[in-house]
Amino acid sequence: MSVLRQAARVAWKDLRIELRSREIVYTMAFFAGLIAVIYSMSFPAKPDLVRAAVPGMLWVAIAFAGTIGLGRAFDRERENDTMRALLLAPIPRLSVFLGKAISIAVLVTAVAAVCTPLLALFLDAPLFADPLPLALVLVLGAIGIANVGSVFAATLLKVRSRDVLLPVILYPILIPLFVAGTHATEALIAVVPDPDKAWYWIGFLGIYDAAGVVMSLWIFESLVIE
Amino acid sequence: MSNKAIPVLATLSAIGLVVTLWLVFTYAPFEPVLLFNQKIFYWHVPHAFMLFLATTICGVSSLVFLKKRTPKWDDLALATAEIAVVFGAAVLITGSIWAKAAWDIWWSWEKRLTMSLLLWLALVGYVLVRRFAGASADRLAAGLAVFGTLGIPFIYTMVDKSDRHPQAGSGGNVMTLTGPMKLVFWMSVLTFFLWFLTLVMMRVQSAAGERELRELREKGLDAGVLS
Numbered sequence: 001m002s003v004l005r006q007a008a009r010v011a012w013k014d015l016r017i018e019l020r021s022r023e024i025v026y027t028m029a030f031f032a033g034l035i036a037v038i039y040s041m042s043f044p045a046k047p048d049l050v051r052a053a054v055p056g057m058l059w060v061a062i063a064f065a066g067t068i069g070l071g072r073a074f075d076r077e078r079e080n081d082t083m084r085a086l087l088l089a090p091i092p093r094l095s096v097f098l099g100k101a102i103s104i105a106v107l108v109t110a111v112a113a114v115c116t117p118l119l120a121l122f123l124d125a126p127l128f129a130d131p132l133p134l135a136l137v138l139v140l141g142a143i144g145i146a147n148v149g150s151v152f153a154a155t156l157l158k159v160r161s162r163d164v165l166l167p168v169i170l171y172p173i174l175i176p177l178f179v180a181g182t183h184a185t186e187a188l189i190a191v192v193p194d195p196d197k198a199w200y201w202i203g204f205l206g207i208y209d210a211a212g213v214v215m216s217l218w219i220f221e222s223l224v225i226e
Numbered sequence: 227m228s229n230k231a232i233p234v235l236a237t238l239s240a241i242g243l244v245v246t247l248w249l250v251f252t253y254a255p256f257e258p259v260l261l262f263n264q265k266i267f268y269w270h271v272p273h274a275f276m277l278f279l280a281t282t283i284c285g286v287s288s289l290v291f292l293k294k295r296t297p298k299w300d301d302l303a304l305a306t307a308e309i310a311v312v313f314g315a316a317v318l319i320t321g322s323i324w325a326k327a328a329w330d331i332w333w334s335w336e337k338r339l340t341m342s343l344l345l346w347l348a349l350v351g352y353v354l355v356r357r358f359a360g361a362s363a364d365r366l367a368a369g370l371a372v373f374g375t376l377g378i379p380f381i382y383t384m385v386d387k388s389d390r391h392p393q394a395g396s397g398g399n400v401m402t403l404t405g406p407m408k409l410v411f412w413m414s415v416l417t418f419f420l421w422f423l424t425l426v427m428m429r430v431q432s433a434a435g436e437r438e439l440r441e442l443r444e445k446g447l448d449a450g451v452l453s
Contacts, residue, residue, distance in 0.1 A: 148373060151369060152366065152369060156362075160360060161358050165354070169370050172347045172374060173374060173377060175344055176377055200387075204383065204384070208380050219289070219293075219369060219372060
Protein backbone atom coordinates (compact mmCIF):
# COMPACT_ATOMS: atom_id res chain seq x y z
CA MET A 1 0.00 0.00 0.00
CA SER A 2 3.03 2.23 0.13
CA VAL A 3 2.43 2.96 -3.56
CA LEU A 4 -0.85 4.61 -2.69
CA ARG A 5 0.59 6.45 0.29
CA GLN A 6 3.37 7.87 -1.84
CA ALA A 7 0.86 8.75 -4.56
CA ALA A 8 -1.13 10.64 -1.96
CA ARG A 9 2.04 12.44 -0.95
CA VAL A 10 2.76 13.54 -4.54
CA ALA A 11 -0.85 14.64 -4.95
CA TRP A 12 -0.78 16.53 -1.66
CA LYS A 13 2.45 18.29 -2.70
CA ASP A 14 0.76 19.52 -5.89
CA LEU A 15 -2.39 20.55 -4.10
CA ARG A 16 -0.43 22.38 -1.41
CA ILE A 17 1.43 24.40 -4.04
CA GLU A 18 -1.94 25.25 -5.54
CA LEU A 19 -3.46 26.08 -2.17
CA ARG A 20 -0.64 28.48 -1.46
CA SER A 21 -0.61 30.28 -4.80
CA ARG A 22 -4.25 29.61 -5.82
CA GLU A 23 -3.05 30.47 -9.32
CA ILE A 24 -4.85 27.79 -11.29
CA VAL A 25 -8.07 27.89 -9.29
CA TYR A 26 -8.39 31.67 -9.54
CA THR A 27 -7.48 31.94 -13.21
CA MET A 28 -9.62 28.95 -14.16
CA ALA A 29 -12.57 30.28 -12.20
CA PHE A 30 -12.19 33.62 -13.95
CA PHE A 31 -11.88 31.89 -17.30
CA ALA A 32 -14.96 29.78 -16.62
CA GLY A 33 -16.85 32.90 -15.60
CA LEU A 34 -15.83 34.60 -18.84
CA ILE A 35 -17.00 31.62 -20.86
CA ALA A 36 -20.35 31.73 -19.06
CA VAL A 37 -20.72 35.44 -19.83
CA ILE A 38 -19.77 34.93 -23.47
CA TYR A 39 -22.31 32.11 -23.74
CA SER A 40 -25.07 34.15 -22.23
CA MET A 41 -24.37 36.97 -24.66
CA SER A 42 -24.03 34.80 -27.76
CA PHE A 43 -27.10 32.60 -27.32
CA PRO A 44 -30.73 33.72 -27.00
CA ALA A 45 -31.84 33.37 -23.39
CA LYS A 46 -35.03 31.45 -24.07
CA PRO A 47 -35.64 28.90 -21.32
CA ASP A 48 -36.25 25.92 -23.62
CA LEU A 49 -33.22 26.78 -25.77
CA VAL A 50 -31.04 27.14 -22.68
CA ARG A 51 -32.25 23.83 -21.35
CA ALA A 52 -31.33 22.13 -24.61
CA ALA A 53 -27.95 23.83 -25.02
CA VAL A 54 -26.59 24.11 -21.50
CA PRO A 55 -25.25 20.51 -21.15
CA GLY A 56 -23.07 21.07 -24.18
CA MET A 57 -21.99 24.51 -22.94
CA LEU A 58 -21.01 23.07 -19.58
CA TRP A 59 -18.89 20.30 -21.07
CA VAL A 60 -17.22 22.57 -23.61
CA ALA A 61 -16.33 24.93 -20.76
CA ILE A 62 -14.93 22.03 -18.72
CA ALA A 63 -12.95 20.78 -21.71
CA PHE A 64 -11.38 24.18 -22.37
CA ALA A 65 -10.76 25.20 -18.78
CA GLY A 66 -9.59 21.70 -17.89
CA THR A 67 -7.03 21.60 -20.69
CA ILE A 68 -5.62 24.99 -19.78
CA GLY A 69 -5.43 24.06 -16.10
CA LEU A 70 -3.80 20.75 -16.92
CA GLY A 71 -1.16 22.41 -19.07
CA ARG A 72 -0.45 24.95 -16.35
CA ALA A 73 -0.20 22.32 -13.62
CA PHE A 74 2.47 20.47 -15.57
CA ASP A 75 4.23 23.67 -16.57
CA ARG A 76 5.10 24.10 -12.90
CA GLU A 77 7.15 20.94 -13.05
CA ARG A 78 8.93 22.22 -16.12
CA GLU A 79 10.11 25.56 -14.84
CA ASN A 80 12.86 24.20 -12.63
CA ASP A 81 12.98 20.81 -14.31
CA THR A 82 11.39 19.35 -11.20
CA MET A 83 9.68 16.67 -13.25
CA ARG A 84 13.05 14.99 -13.61
CA ALA A 85 13.59 15.22 -9.86
CA LEU A 86 10.16 13.72 -9.30
CA LEU A 87 10.92 10.87 -11.68
CA LEU A 88 14.30 10.27 -10.02
CA ALA A 89 12.75 10.21 -6.55
CA PRO A 90 13.04 6.81 -4.83
CA ILE A 91 9.37 6.04 -5.17
CA PRO A 92 7.67 3.92 -7.83
CA ARG A 93 6.82 5.73 -11.06
CA LEU A 94 3.33 4.44 -10.50
CA SER A 95 3.03 6.68 -7.44
CA VAL A 96 4.20 9.71 -9.40
CA PHE A 97 1.63 9.06 -12.09
CA LEU A 98 -1.19 8.35 -9.64
CA GLY A 99 -0.34 11.38 -7.54
CA LYS A 100 -0.35 13.65 -10.59
CA ALA A 101 -3.61 12.19 -11.82
CA ILE A 102 -5.25 12.63 -8.41
CA SER A 103 -4.21 16.25 -8.05
CA ILE A 104 -5.32 17.05 -11.60
CA ALA A 105 -8.65 15.32 -10.99
CA VAL A 106 -9.17 17.51 -7.93
CA LEU A 107 -8.31 20.61 -9.94
CA VAL A 108 -10.65 19.75 -12.81
CA THR A 109 -13.42 18.97 -10.33
CA ALA A 110 -12.83 22.39 -8.77
CA VAL A 111 -13.07 23.98 -12.23
CA ALA A 112 -16.34 22.14 -12.87
CA ALA A 113 -17.62 23.18 -9.47
CA VAL A 114 -17.05 26.79 -10.47
CA CYS A 115 -18.40 26.51 -14.04
CA THR A 116 -21.67 24.85 -13.10
CA PRO A 117 -23.12 27.45 -10.70
CA LEU A 118 -21.91 30.30 -12.92
CA LEU A 119 -23.68 28.85 -15.95
CA ALA A 120 -26.76 28.20 -13.85
CA LEU A 121 -26.67 31.79 -12.64
CA PHE A 122 -26.02 33.64 -15.89
CA LEU A 123 -28.20 31.51 -18.11
CA ASP A 124 -30.84 30.74 -15.54
CA ALA A 125 -30.25 27.09 -16.36
CA PRO A 126 -31.83 24.34 -14.27
CA LEU A 127 -28.49 22.68 -13.59
CA PHE A 128 -29.29 21.95 -9.96
CA ALA A 129 -32.45 19.99 -10.66
CA ASP A 130 -30.73 16.80 -9.53
CA PRO A 131 -27.46 17.87 -7.94
CA LEU A 132 -26.02 14.61 -6.61
CA PRO A 133 -26.05 12.57 -9.84
CA LEU A 134 -24.76 15.65 -11.68
CA ALA A 135 -21.89 15.92 -9.21
CA LEU A 136 -21.11 12.26 -9.85
CA VAL A 137 -21.09 12.89 -13.61
CA LEU A 138 -18.72 15.83 -13.18
CA VAL A 139 -16.35 13.90 -10.90
CA LEU A 140 -16.26 10.96 -13.32
CA GLY A 141 -15.54 13.38 -16.14
CA ALA A 142 -12.75 15.00 -14.15
CA ILE A 143 -11.19 11.60 -13.41
CA GLY A 144 -11.24 10.68 -17.09
CA ILE A 145 -9.69 13.98 -18.18
CA ALA A 146 -7.06 13.83 -15.43
CA ASN A 147 -6.14 10.26 -16.23
CA VAL A 148 -5.54 10.72 -19.94
CA GLY A 149 -4.16 14.21 -19.38
CA SER A 150 -1.52 13.06 -16.91
CA VAL A 151 -0.30 10.31 -19.22
CA PHE A 152 0.43 12.78 -22.00
CA ALA A 153 1.19 16.06 -20.28
CA ALA A 154 4.29 14.65 -18.55
CA THR A 155 5.73 13.50 -21.86
CA LEU A 156 4.75 16.71 -23.59
CA LEU A 157 6.77 18.81 -21.13
CA LYS A 158 9.86 18.74 -23.31
CA VAL A 159 8.05 19.45 -26.56
CA ARG A 160 8.13 22.97 -27.93
CA SER A 161 4.58 23.09 -29.26
CA ARG A 162 3.08 21.38 -26.18
CA ASP A 163 0.29 23.90 -25.70
CA VAL A 164 -1.11 23.20 -29.13
CA LEU A 165 -0.47 19.47 -29.05
CA LEU A 166 -2.15 18.80 -25.71
CA PRO A 167 -5.68 19.39 -27.04
CA VAL A 168 -4.73 17.77 -30.36
CA ILE A 169 -3.98 14.58 -28.42
CA LEU A 170 -6.61 14.83 -25.69
CA TYR A 171 -9.79 15.79 -27.50
CA PRO A 172 -9.93 12.91 -30.01
CA ILE A 173 -9.33 10.50 -27.13
CA LEU A 174 -11.82 12.18 -24.81
CA ILE A 175 -14.72 12.60 -27.26
CA PRO A 176 -16.65 9.62 -25.78
CA LEU A 177 -16.27 11.15 -22.32
CA PHE A 178 -17.54 14.58 -23.36
CA VAL A 179 -20.47 13.13 -25.28
CA ALA A 180 -21.43 10.79 -22.44
CA GLY A 181 -21.17 13.66 -19.96
CA THR A 182 -23.37 15.82 -22.16
CA HIS A 183 -25.99 13.09 -22.55
CA ALA A 184 -26.05 12.41 -18.81
CA THR A 185 -26.40 16.10 -17.97
CA GLU A 186 -29.13 16.47 -20.58
CA ALA A 187 -31.11 13.58 -19.10
CA LEU A 188 -30.79 15.00 -15.60
CA ILE A 189 -31.98 18.52 -16.37
CA ALA A 190 -34.70 17.70 -18.94
CA VAL A 191 -38.21 18.96 -18.30
CA VAL A 192 -39.14 15.36 -17.63
CA PRO A 193 -35.90 13.95 -16.15
CA ASP A 194 -34.93 10.53 -17.45
CA PRO A 195 -32.99 8.82 -14.64
CA ASP A 196 -32.58 5.55 -16.58
CA LYS A 197 -30.85 7.35 -19.41
CA ALA A 198 -28.76 9.40 -17.00
CA TRP A 199 -27.58 6.30 -15.14
CA TYR A 200 -26.83 4.51 -18.40
CA TRP A 201 -24.41 7.32 -19.30
CA ILE A 202 -23.02 7.48 -15.78
CA GLY A 203 -22.25 3.76 -16.05
CA PHE A 204 -20.72 4.39 -19.46
CA LEU A 205 -18.48 7.07 -17.96
CA GLY A 206 -17.49 4.76 -15.11
CA ILE A 207 -16.48 1.95 -17.48
CA TYR A 208 -14.69 4.42 -19.75
CA ASP A 209 -12.71 5.78 -16.80
CA ALA A 210 -11.88 2.30 -15.53
CA ALA A 211 -10.66 1.16 -18.95
CA GLY A 212 -8.64 4.36 -19.34
CA VAL A 213 -7.01 4.04 -15.92
CA VAL A 214 -6.05 0.40 -16.54
CA MET A 215 -4.54 1.38 -19.88
CA SER A 216 -2.62 4.32 -18.38
CA LEU A 217 -1.22 2.18 -15.58
CA TRP A 218 -0.09 -0.25 -18.21
CA ILE A 219 1.62 2.15 -20.61
CA PHE A 220 2.49 5.37 -18.76
CA GLU A 221 5.92 4.09 -17.83
CA SER A 222 6.83 3.45 -21.47
CA LEU A 223 5.70 6.99 -22.26
CA VAL A 224 7.61 8.98 -19.65
CA ILE A 225 10.99 7.20 -19.94
CA GLU A 226 13.60 9.81 -20.70
CA MET B 227 8.49 -7.47 -46.11
CA SER B 228 10.42 -7.94 -49.29
CA ASN B 229 10.84 -5.52 -52.15
CA LYS B 230 9.66 -7.94 -54.80
CA ALA B 231 6.17 -8.26 -53.39
CA ILE B 232 5.42 -4.55 -53.87
CA PRO B 233 5.36 -4.42 -57.70
CA VAL B 234 3.38 -7.67 -57.82
CA LEU B 235 0.79 -6.35 -55.36
CA ALA B 236 0.64 -3.00 -57.14
CA THR B 237 0.01 -4.71 -60.48
CA LEU B 238 -2.66 -6.96 -58.97
CA SER B 239 -4.46 -4.03 -57.40
CA ALA B 240 -4.30 -2.04 -60.66
CA ILE B 241 -5.85 -4.95 -62.55
CA GLY B 242 -8.37 -5.43 -59.75
CA LEU B 243 -9.33 -1.76 -59.88
CA VAL B 244 -10.04 -1.82 -63.61
CA VAL B 245 -11.94 -5.11 -63.46
CA THR B 246 -13.97 -4.08 -60.42
CA LEU B 247 -14.88 -0.70 -61.89
CA TRP B 248 -16.05 -2.38 -65.05
CA LEU B 249 -18.07 -4.94 -63.09
CA VAL B 250 -19.60 -2.28 -60.87
CA PHE B 251 -21.09 -0.48 -63.86
CA THR B 252 -21.93 -3.41 -66.14
CA TYR B 253 -22.46 -6.55 -64.09
CA ALA B 254 -23.85 -5.44 -60.73
CA PRO B 255 -27.59 -4.68 -60.93
CA PHE B 256 -29.27 -1.48 -59.77
CA GLU B 257 -30.27 -1.37 -56.15
CA PRO B 258 -34.10 -1.06 -55.98
CA VAL B 259 -34.26 2.11 -53.85
CA LEU B 260 -31.16 4.13 -54.62
CA LEU B 261 -30.65 2.88 -58.19
CA PHE B 262 -27.47 4.27 -59.74
CA ASN B 263 -26.49 6.18 -56.61
CA GLN B 264 -25.80 2.96 -54.79
CA LYS B 265 -22.70 2.36 -56.98
CA ILE B 266 -20.60 4.52 -54.69
CA PHE B 267 -21.13 1.84 -52.05
CA TYR B 268 -18.52 -0.35 -53.81
CA TRP B 269 -15.91 2.30 -53.05
CA HIS B 270 -17.18 3.72 -49.81
CA VAL B 271 -17.50 0.52 -47.78
CA PRO B 272 -14.19 -1.13 -48.77
CA HIS B 273 -12.43 2.11 -47.88
CA ALA B 274 -14.20 2.09 -44.52
CA PHE B 275 -13.11 -1.54 -43.96
CA MET B 276 -9.52 -0.53 -44.68
CA LEU B 277 -9.85 2.47 -42.36
CA PHE B 278 -10.88 0.21 -39.48
CA LEU B 279 -8.25 -2.40 -40.35
CA ALA B 280 -5.52 0.24 -40.51
CA THR B 281 -6.62 1.81 -37.24
CA THR B 282 -6.56 -1.53 -35.47
CA ILE B 283 -3.12 -2.40 -36.85
CA CYS B 284 -1.88 1.04 -35.86
CA GLY B 285 -3.21 0.69 -32.30
CA VAL B 286 -1.85 -2.80 -31.76
CA SER B 287 1.57 -2.10 -33.23
CA SER B 288 1.79 1.12 -31.20
CA LEU B 289 1.11 -0.85 -28.05
CA VAL B 290 3.78 -3.41 -28.97
CA PHE B 291 6.17 -0.57 -29.74
CA LEU B 292 5.56 1.08 -26.37
CA LYS B 293 6.07 -2.21 -24.56
CA LYS B 294 9.00 -3.59 -26.53
CA ARG B 295 10.67 -0.53 -28.05
CA THR B 296 11.34 -2.30 -31.33
CA PRO B 297 11.42 0.47 -33.96
CA LYS B 298 9.99 -1.68 -36.73
CA TRP B 299 6.62 -1.75 -34.93
CA ASP B 300 6.74 2.02 -34.87
CA ASP B 301 7.37 2.05 -38.63
CA LEU B 302 4.29 -0.12 -39.12
CA ALA B 303 2.17 2.12 -36.87
CA LEU B 304 3.30 5.24 -38.72
CA ALA B 305 2.63 3.68 -42.12
CA THR B 306 -0.85 2.44 -41.24
CA ALA B 307 -1.80 5.73 -39.57
CA GLU B 308 -0.83 7.84 -42.56
CA ILE B 309 -2.55 5.52 -45.00
CA ALA B 310 -5.61 5.36 -42.75
CA VAL B 311 -5.84 9.15 -42.97
CA VAL B 312 -5.99 8.90 -46.76
CA PHE B 313 -8.48 6.04 -46.77
CA GLY B 314 -10.51 7.82 -44.11
CA ALA B 315 -10.66 10.96 -46.24
CA ALA B 316 -12.01 8.80 -49.07
CA VAL B 317 -14.60 7.30 -46.70
CA LEU B 318 -15.77 10.72 -45.55
CA ILE B 319 -15.94 12.22 -49.04
CA THR B 320 -17.77 9.26 -50.59
CA GLY B 321 -19.99 9.04 -47.52
CA SER B 322 -20.89 12.68 -47.88
CA ILE B 323 -21.75 12.22 -51.55
CA TRP B 324 -23.84 9.19 -50.70
CA ALA B 325 -25.64 11.06 -47.93
CA LYS B 326 -26.52 13.79 -50.44
CA ALA B 327 -27.98 11.20 -52.79
CA ALA B 328 -29.84 9.21 -50.13
CA TRP B 329 -31.05 11.90 -47.73
CA ASP B 330 -30.46 15.05 -49.77
CA ILE B 331 -28.05 16.43 -47.19
CA TRP B 332 -24.25 16.62 -47.46
CA TRP B 333 -23.48 15.76 -43.91
CA SER B 334 -25.75 13.95 -41.50
CA TRP B 335 -24.66 12.51 -38.20
CA GLU B 336 -25.34 8.99 -39.36
CA LYS B 337 -23.67 6.55 -37.01
CA ARG B 338 -21.12 4.89 -39.26
CA LEU B 339 -20.19 8.22 -40.81
CA THR B 340 -19.85 9.80 -37.35
CA MET B 341 -17.71 6.94 -36.18
CA SER B 342 -15.45 7.18 -39.22
CA LEU B 343 -15.11 10.91 -38.63
CA LEU B 344 -14.12 10.47 -34.98
CA LEU B 345 -11.57 7.79 -35.86
CA TRP B 346 -10.25 9.94 -38.65
CA LEU B 347 -9.80 12.90 -36.30
CA ALA B 348 -7.73 10.76 -33.93
CA LEU B 349 -5.60 9.63 -36.88
CA VAL B 350 -5.07 13.18 -38.09
CA GLY B 351 -4.03 13.97 -34.52
CA TYR B 352 -1.55 11.11 -34.72
CA VAL B 353 0.01 12.45 -37.90
CA LEU B 354 0.16 16.00 -36.46
CA VAL B 355 1.87 14.76 -33.30
CA ARG B 356 4.30 12.71 -35.38
CA ARG B 357 5.28 15.79 -37.31
CA PHE B 358 5.41 18.46 -34.61
CA ALA B 359 6.28 16.79 -31.31
CA GLY B 360 10.03 16.62 -31.82
CA ALA B 361 12.08 13.92 -30.14
CA SER B 362 9.30 12.24 -28.20
CA ALA B 363 6.92 12.22 -31.17
CA ASP B 364 7.01 8.46 -31.59
CA ARG B 365 6.03 7.73 -28.00
CA LEU B 366 3.35 10.42 -27.81
CA ALA B 367 1.81 9.31 -31.08
CA ALA B 368 1.92 5.69 -29.99
CA GLY B 369 0.11 6.62 -26.77
CA LEU B 370 -2.51 8.50 -28.78
CA ALA B 371 -2.99 5.48 -31.03
CA VAL B 372 -3.32 3.11 -28.07
CA PHE B 373 -5.89 5.27 -26.30
CA GLY B 374 -7.68 5.95 -29.56
CA THR B 375 -8.00 2.24 -30.25
CA LEU B 376 -9.18 1.63 -26.70
CA GLY B 377 -11.89 4.22 -27.32
CA ILE B 378 -13.31 2.48 -30.41
CA PRO B 379 -15.82 0.27 -28.53
CA PHE B 380 -16.91 3.31 -26.50
CA ILE B 381 -17.35 5.44 -29.59
CA TYR B 382 -19.29 2.58 -31.17
CA THR B 383 -21.64 2.22 -28.19
CA MET B 384 -22.05 5.96 -27.89
CA VAL B 385 -22.80 6.55 -31.55
CA ASP B 386 -25.06 3.51 -31.73
CA LYS B 387 -27.10 4.67 -28.74
CA SER B 388 -27.67 8.20 -29.97
CA ASP B 389 -28.35 7.52 -33.66
CA ARG B 390 -31.80 7.53 -35.17
CA HIS B 391 -30.97 7.35 -38.86
CA PRO B 392 -32.53 4.90 -41.27
CA GLN B 393 -30.37 2.65 -43.40
CA ALA B 394 -29.64 4.13 -46.80
CA GLY B 395 -31.60 1.50 -48.74
CA SER B 396 -31.03 -2.24 -48.54
CA GLY B 397 -27.82 -1.85 -50.55
CA GLY B 398 -26.39 -0.03 -47.55
CA ASN B 399 -26.06 -3.19 -45.52
CA VAL B 400 -23.31 -5.65 -46.34
CA MET B 401 -25.25 -8.52 -44.75
CA THR B 402 -28.22 -8.20 -47.12
CA LEU B 403 -26.19 -8.30 -50.32
CA THR B 404 -26.95 -11.15 -52.69
CA GLY B 405 -25.80 -12.60 -56.00
CA PRO B 406 -23.83 -10.34 -58.33
CA MET B 407 -23.82 -7.41 -55.89
CA LYS B 408 -22.19 -9.54 -53.23
CA LEU B 409 -19.56 -10.86 -55.66
CA VAL B 410 -18.67 -7.41 -56.98
CA PHE B 411 -18.58 -5.98 -53.48
CA TRP B 412 -16.15 -8.55 -52.15
CA MET B 413 -13.99 -8.21 -55.27
CA SER B 414 -13.85 -4.52 -54.55
CA VAL B 415 -12.86 -5.21 -50.94
CA LEU B 416 -10.10 -7.54 -52.12
CA THR B 417 -8.84 -4.95 -54.60
CA PHE B 418 -8.65 -2.21 -52.03
CA PHE B 419 -7.08 -4.58 -49.56
CA LEU B 420 -4.29 -5.34 -52.05
CA TRP B 421 -3.88 -1.62 -52.71
CA PHE B 422 -3.78 -0.95 -48.98
CA LEU B 423 -1.14 -3.66 -48.53
CA THR B 424 0.97 -2.18 -51.34
CA LEU B 425 0.87 1.27 -49.78
CA VAL B 426 1.62 0.01 -46.28
CA MET B 427 4.61 -2.02 -47.46
CA MET B 428 6.00 0.93 -49.39
CA ARG B 429 5.53 3.29 -46.47
CA VAL B 430 7.07 0.85 -43.97
CA GLN B 431 10.06 0.54 -46.26
CA SER B 432 10.51 4.29 -46.54
CA ALA B 433 9.97 4.80 -42.81
CA ALA B 434 12.62 2.19 -42.04
CA GLY B 435 14.90 3.88 -44.56
CA GLU B 436 14.40 7.27 -42.93
CA ARG B 437 15.15 5.78 -39.55
CA GLU B 438 18.32 4.06 -40.77
CA LEU B 439 19.52 7.27 -42.37
CA ARG B 440 18.95 9.15 -39.14
CA GLU B 441 20.81 6.53 -37.12
CA LEU B 442 23.71 6.49 -39.59
CA ARG B 443 23.93 10.25 -39.48
CA GLU B 444 24.05 10.17 -35.69
CA LYS B 445 26.76 7.52 -35.83
CA GLY B 446 28.68 9.64 -38.30
CA LEU B 447 28.36 12.69 -36.08
CA ASP B 448 29.55 10.71 -33.06
CA ALA B 449 32.54 9.36 -35.00
CA GLY B 450 33.40 12.85 -36.25
CA VAL B 451 33.09 11.84 -39.89
CA LEU B 452 30.18 14.21 -40.45
CA SER B 453 29.86 17.70 -39.22
